[in-house]
Amino acid sequence: AIRMTQSPSSLSASTGDRVTITCRASQGISSYLAWYQQKPGKAPKLLIYAASTLQSGVPSRFSGSGSGTDFTLTISCLQSEDFATYYCQQYYSYPPTFGQGTKVEIK
Amino acid sequence: EVQLVESGGGLVQPGRSLRLSCTASGFTFGDYAMSWFRQAPGKGLEWVGFIRSKAYGGTTEYAASVKGRFTISRDDSKSIAYLQMNSLKTEDTAVYYCTRVSDGDPPDYWGQGTLVTVSS
Numbered sequence: 715a716i717r718m719t720q721s722p723s724s725l726s727a728s729t730g731d732r733v734t735i736t737c738r739a740s741q742g743i744s745s746y747l748a749w750y751q752q753k754p755g756k757a758p759k760l761l762i763y764a765a766s767t768l769q770s771g772v773p774s775r776f777s778g779s780g781s782g783t784d785f786t787l788t789i790s791c792l793q794s795e796d797f798a799t800y801y802c803q804q805y806y807s808y809p810p811t812f813g814q815g816t817k818v819e820i821k
Numbered sequence: 822e823v824q825l826v827e828s829g830g831g832l833v834q835p836g837r838s839l840r841l842s843c844t845a846s847g848f849t850f851g852d853y854a855m856s857w858f859r860q861a862p863g864k865g866l867e868w869v870g871f872i873r874s875k876a877y878g879g880t881t882e883y884a885a886s887v888k889g890r891f892t893i894s895r896d897d898s899k900s901i902a903y904l905q906m907n908s909l910k911t912e913d914t915a916v917y918y919c920t921r922v923s924d925g926d927p928p929d930y931w932g933q934g935t936l937v938t939v940s941s
Contacts (some may be wrong), residue, residue: 750866757918757932763926
């Protein structure tokens with residue numbers, strides 16, 4: 715199975731900050747990379763797919779980039795509702811696998 | 822509006838069985854694959870398995886951790902996907918989510934999840 719490694723595991727930030735989360739795949743996955751946001755007690759929400767395509771309804775302050783093995787999720791101007799855990803997921807091959815998550819907390 | 826509603830979770834003893842249901846609405850269920858994921862308490866996300874649409878043979882794939890114990894099926898006439906879980910282990914304790922999957926894309930809609938607790 716392809717191993718996905720996110721960094722950092724957690725971060726503290728303030729409203730208005732620019733936040734970047736990285737995700738590395740253990741082998742090349744082209745652009746078959748998705749990002750999800752999960753809030754406590756809720757289901758994950760798809761933010762970005764195909765590494766950089768914003769899912770319908772997701773605010774434009776979220777963006778994704780990368781291909782091959784290295785990817786990033788950027789939140790350009792952190793809002794209060796963005797404090798959550800973020801997961802990357804590869805869907806290049808089965809089994810689909812996730813990073814361990816990055817918890818974005820209030821500083 | 823697309824909706825996925827899981828049901829059937831609860832407390833079950835190790836070695837016993839449980840069947841989860843995922844009732845879909847707001848889209849043409851038969852046109853989509855359906856995938857199940859789970860999340861153990863305080864842990865990350867894990868893929869459980871997947872069933873293709875009938876157009877792609879309705880075939881299934883499973884994670885190694887559940888293969889031979891779990892079975893996914895679907896009833897397109899009722900817009901329901903099922904996850905039959907046999908020989909349950911304590912490590913199967915998790916919130917189980919069903920998701921809608923388009924060919925070549927990641928899951929775009931998730932249900933609210935249902936908690937399965939395997940304990941004696």
